[in-house]
Amino acid sequence: MANDAHIKELKIGVDHWNSWRRRHFAEQPDLSGADLNGINLNGANLIGVNLSKANLSCASLKGAFLSCANLSFAYLSEANLSKANLSKANLTKADLSFADLTIATLIEADLNRATLIETILAGANLSFADLNRANLTKANLENANLTKAILIEAVLDHGNLRGCNLNQAIASEASLREANLIEARLNKADFSFSTLIEANFRRANLSKGIFIETNFRGANLREANLRKARFVRANLGSTDLTEADATEANLAGVDLIRATLTKTLLVQTTLKEAKLSGADLTKATLTNADLSEADLSETDLTKTDLRQANLTQADLTRSKISATNFSGATLTGFCLEDAQLSSTTKLEGVTCSFVYLKRNNQDRRPSAGEFLPEEFAQLFHSALETLNLTLHAGVNWTAFAHSINRLNAEYQAAQLGIQSIENKGDGIIVLKLSSAPGIDTVQIHRDFMRIYEETKQTLENRRQLNTRDTLLGHGTADSTHPRESINQLFELLSPSLGTPATLRSTSRNSLEPIPVNPLAPTAISTTTDIATALKTILSDLAQRYPDATQSQRLNVAALEIQQKTKNDARFKAKLSEAVQSGSFIIDQLLLTNPFVPFSFELLQDWLELNPALSAVAPQPQRA
Numbered sequence: 001m002a003n004d005a006h007i008k009e010l011k012i013g014v015d016h017w018n019s020w021r022r023r024h025f026a027e028q029p030d031l032s033g034a035d036l037n038g039i040n041l042n043g044a045n046l047i048g049v050n051l052s053k054a055n056l057s058c059a060s061l062k063g064a065f066l067s068c069a070n071l072s073f074a075y076l077s078e079a080n081l082s083k084a085n086l087s088k089a090n091l092t093k094a095d096l097s098f099a100d101l102t103i104a105t106l107i108e109a110d111l112n113r114a115t116l117i118e119t120i121l122a123g124a125n126l127s128f129a130d131l132n133r134a135n136l137t138k139a140n141l142e143n144a145n146l147t148k149a150i151l152i153e154a155v156l157d158h159g160n161l162r163g164c165n166l167n168q169a170i171a172s173e174a175s176l177r178e179a180n181l182i183e184a185r186l187n188k189a190d191f192s193f194s195t196l197i198e199a200n201f202r203r204a205n206l207s208k209g210i211f212i213e214t215n216f217r218g219a220n221l222r223e224a225n226l227r228k229a230r231f232v233r234a235n236l237g238s239t240d241l242t243e244a245d246a247t248e249a250n251l252a253g254v255d256l257i258r259a260t261l262t263k264t265l266l267v268q269t270t271l272k273e274a275k276l277s278g279a280d281l282t283k284a285t286l287t288n289a290d291l292s293e294a295d296l297s298e299t300d301l302t303k304t305d306l307r308q309a310n311l312t313q314a315d316l317t318r319s320k321i322s323a324t325n326f327s328g329a330t331l332t333g334f335c336l337e338d339a340q341l342s343s344t345t346k347l348e349g350v351t352c353s354f355v356y357l358k359r360n361n362q363d364r365r366p367s368a369g370e371f372l373p374e375e376f377a378q379l380f381h382s383a384l385e386t387l388n389l390t391l392h393a394g395v396n397w398t399a400f401a402h403s404i405n406r407l408n409a410e411y412q413a414a415q416l417g418i419q420s421i422e423n424k425g426d427g428i429i430v431l432k433l434s435s436a437p438g439i440d441t442v443q444i445h446r447d448f449m450r451i452y453e454e455t456k457q458t459l460e461n462r463r464q465l466n467t468r469d470t471l472l473g474h475g476t477a478d479s480t481h482p483r484e485s486i487n488q489l490f491e492l493l494s495p496s497l498g499t500p501a502t503l504r505s506t507s508r509n510s511l512e513p514i515p516v517n518p519l520a521p522t523a524i525s526t527t528t529d530i531a532t533a534l535k536t537i538l539s540d541l542a543q544r545y546p547d548a549t550q551s552q553r554l555n556v557a558a559l560e561i562q563q564k565t566k567n568d569a570r571f572k573a574k575l576s577e578a579v580q581s582g583s584f585i586i587d588q589l590l591l592t593n594p595f596v597p598f599s600f601e602l603l604q605d606w607l608e609l610n611p612a613l614s615a616v617a618p619q620p621q622r623a
Contacts, residue, residue, distance in 0.1 A: 001032065002032050002054075006029045007034055010031065010039075011039070014040070014042060017044060018043075028049075029050065031049055032053055034055070036056050036059055038058045039056070039060075040059075041064055042062040042063055043063045044064045044065070045065050047067050050070045051069055052074065054074045056079050057078060060080045061080060061081045062081070063084060064085070066085060066086045067086065070089075070090045072091065073093050073094060076094055076099050077095050077097050077098055079099045081099055082101065083104060084101065087107040087109065088109060088110075092111070092114065093112070093114060094114045094115070095114075097117040097119060098117070099120070102122050104125070107128055108130075111126075111129055112130050113132065113133045113134060114134045115134075116135060117136070117137050117139070119136065119140070121141045122140050122141065122142045122144065123142070123144060124141070124145070125144070125145045126141075126144055127145050127148060129149045129150070130149075130150045131149055132151070132154065134151070135154075136154060136155060137157050137159065139159045139160070140160045141156075141161045143163040144161070144165070146169050147167050147168060147169065148167070148168045149169045151169055151170065151174050152172050152174065153172075153173045155174070157176065157177040157178065158178050158179060159180070161180060162181070163183050164184045164185070166184060167186065167188060167189065169186070169190070170189075171189065171194055173194060174195070176199050177199065179199045179200070180200050181199055181201045182201070182203060183202070183203045185204070185205045186206045186209050187208060187209065188209060191214050192212035192213065194215070195214075197216070198217070198218040198220075199216070201220060201224050205225045206221075206229050208228045209230070211229060211230060211231045211234050212231075212233065213233045213235075215234070216235060216236045217235050217236070217239070218238045220239070221239055221241045221244050222243060224245075225245050226246040227247045230249070232250060232252065233253050233254065234251075235254075235255045237257040237258060237259060238258045238259060239256070239260070240259070241259060241261045243262070244261075245264075246266050247265050248269060250269075251266075253275075254271070256279050257276070258278040258279060259279045261279055261280060262283060263282075263285075266289050269286065269289045269290070270289075271291045272293060273293045275294075276296050276299050277298055278297075279296075279300070280300045281299055281304045282303060283303045284304050285305045286304065287305055287306070287307045288307075289306070290309075291309055292313055292314065293313045294315070296316045297317040298317070298319060298390075300319070301324045302324070303325075306325060306329050307327045307328050307329065310329070311330060313332075316335060316336055316339050317335055317337040318338045318339060321339055321345055322341075322344060323342060323344040325345075328349045328351075329350050331352040331376075333353075333356065335357075336355060336357060337356070337357055338430045340441070340442065341380065341441070353370040353371060354369075354371060355376070355379070387432070387433040387435055387441040387444055388431070388433075389430070389431040389449075390431075391429045392427055396452075398455075399455035399456040400452065402455050403455060406447075407433075407444060407447065416434070417433065422581070531583075531585050531589050533564075534586070534590075535589055537557075537560055537564060538596070539593075539594055542594040545595075550596065554596055554602075558606045561603070562607075572607065575603075
C-alpha cells in the first residue's frame with residue numbers, strides 16, 4: 001500500500017517533491033496503488049519509486065525520471081510520457097495503451113506482457129528492452145530503436161515500424177500482420193516462426209536475418225536487402241521481391257509460389273527444392289544459384305540470367321523460356337513438359353546428360369545413356385517448332401476456335417498445325433501447335449492469349465445482354481450448348497491446322513456426316529487426325545442407324561471401331577496411344593459425338609477386342 005506521507009509530499013507539486021527527494025535521498029518512496037489520475041508530474045524525480053498498480057491514467061509525465069521505477073500492473077492509459085526516462089523500469093503487465101512515449105528512453109525496460117495498443121513510441125529507445133508477449137497492436141514505433149530487444153510472441157499487427165531499428169532483435173513467434181516496416185533495419189534479427197503476412201518491408205534491411213518457418217505470405221519486400229539471410233522453410237508465397245537483393249541467401253525449400261521476383265538479385269542463392277510455381281522471374285539474376293529439384297512450373301523466365309546455375313532435376317513444366325540465359329548451367333534431368341521455348345534462349349556451354357519431356361521422370365531423352373555432343377541443342381531447337389498454349393479455369397470453346405482461326409489467318413507463313421489438345425487436370429488445358437522453323441512463337445502465344453481473352457469477354461457480355469433481354473421480354477437467350485462449341489472446333493479448323501479439306505463443313509453449325517468410307521486406311525499423324533477419323537465413323541453410323549436404341553448404338557460403334565483397327569494398324573496404334581495419354585480432344589469427341597456418347601474406358605475395352613462386346617448389330621435402316 002502507498003505511504004500517505006509520500007502521496008502528500010507528491011501532491012504539493014513537482015518542485016517541492018524533487019526538493020524533498022534530494023533531502024531524503026536514502027528514503028524509497030512507496031506510491032503503490034495510489035490514485036494519481038490526471039496528475040501533472042512533468043520532470044518529476046521518480047527514480048526507483050514504487051508505483052506498482054498505481055493509477056496514472058491521463059497523467060502528464062513529460063520528461064519525468066522513472067528509471068528503475070516499479071510500474072508493474074500500473075495503469076498509464078493515455079498518459080503523456082514523452083521524453084521520459086524509463087530505463088530499467090519494471091512495466092510488467094502495465095497498461096500503456098494510447099499513451100505518448102515519443103522519444104522516451106526505455107533501455108532495458110521490462111515490458112513483459114505489457115499492453116501498448118496504439119501507443120506512440122516514435123523515436124523511443126527500447127534497446128535491450130523485454131517486450132515478451134507485449135501487445136503493440138497499431139503502435140507507432142517509427143524510427144524507434146529496438147536493437148537487441150526481446151519481442152518473443154509480441155503482437156505488432158498493423159503497427160508502424162517505419163525506419164525502426166530491429167538489429168539483432170529476437171522476435172520469434174511474433175505477429176506483425178500488415179505492419180509497416182518500410183526501410184526498417186533487421187540485420188541479424190531472429191524472426192523465426194513469426195507471422196509477417198502482408199507486412200511492408202520495402203527497402204528494409206533483413207541481411208543475415210533468421211527467418212526459419214516465418215510466414216511472409218503476400219508481404220512487400222521490394223528493393224529489400226536479404227543478403228545472406230536464412231529463410232529455411234519460410235512461406236514467401238505471393239510476395240513482391242521486385243529488385244530485392246537476396247545474394248547468397250538460403251531459400252532452400254521455401255514457398256515462393258506466385259511470388260514476383262522481377263529484376264531480383266539471387267546470385268549464389270540456395271533455392272534447392274524451392275517451390276516457385278507461377279512465380280515471375282523476369283530479368284532476375286540467378287547466376288551460380290542452386291535450383292536443383294526446384295519447382296519452376298509455369299514460371300516466367302523471360303530474360304532471366306541463369307548462367308552457371310544448377311538446375312539438376314528442376315521442373316520447368318509450362319514455364320516461359322524466352323531470351324533466358326542458361327550459359328554454363330547444369331540442366332541434367334530437368335523437365336521441359338509444355339514449356340514455351342524461344343530461339344533467343346542461350347545454351348552455350350550447358351551441361352546436360354538427359355532431360356524429361358514429361359513430369360515425374362517420364363519420357364526420358366535419351367531413353368538410356370547420355371546425350372551425345374550437340375544432341376541436347378538439337379532436341380531443344382526442334383522443340384522450338386512446337387507452340388504450347390496453356391488455358392486455365394476451363395475453356396470457352398467458341399472463343400478458342402475463333403482464336404485458332406485468327407492465328408491461322410494472321411500467321412500463314414508459320415504453317416501452324418494442331419498436334420494435340422491435352423487435359424492436364426485442375427482446369428488446365430494445353431494446346432500444342434507445330435510451326436515452321438524460325439517463327440517467333442512467343443509473339444504468337446501473346447497474340448493467341450490476347451485474342452482469346454478479348455473474344456471470351458465479348459461472348460460473356462453478349463450472353464449477359466441476351467439474358468437481360470430475355471428477362472425483360474425483349475428477346476431469347478443464347479441457347480448454344482457448350483458441346484456445340486466443342487463440335488464447331490472441328491468445323492472451324494482450316495487445312496493448315498491439320499484437318500483434311502474433305503472433312504470441312506460448308507456450314508459452321510452443320511453436324512451432317514461426310515460421305516467418305518470410314519473403314520478405308522487413313523493418313524494418321526496427329527491426335528486431331530485420330531479425332532477426325534473417329535468423328536467420320538460415328539457420323540456415318542448416325543446416318544445409317546437413325547432408329548437404333550442406345551444399346552444397339554454402342555454395339556454397332558464397338559464393331560465398327562474394331563473393324564477399323566483390324567484393317568488399319570496405324571489407326572489402331574495411334575488411337576491406343578491417344579487413349580492411354582488421356583487426350584482431351586478424344587475425350588470430348590467420345591462424349592459429344594452425333595451417334596452415341598461413351599467413355600475412354602469403354603473405348604479401351606473395344607481396342608482390346610473385349611469378348612463381352614459381341615452382340616449382333618442391327619440391320620441398317622436408311623433415313
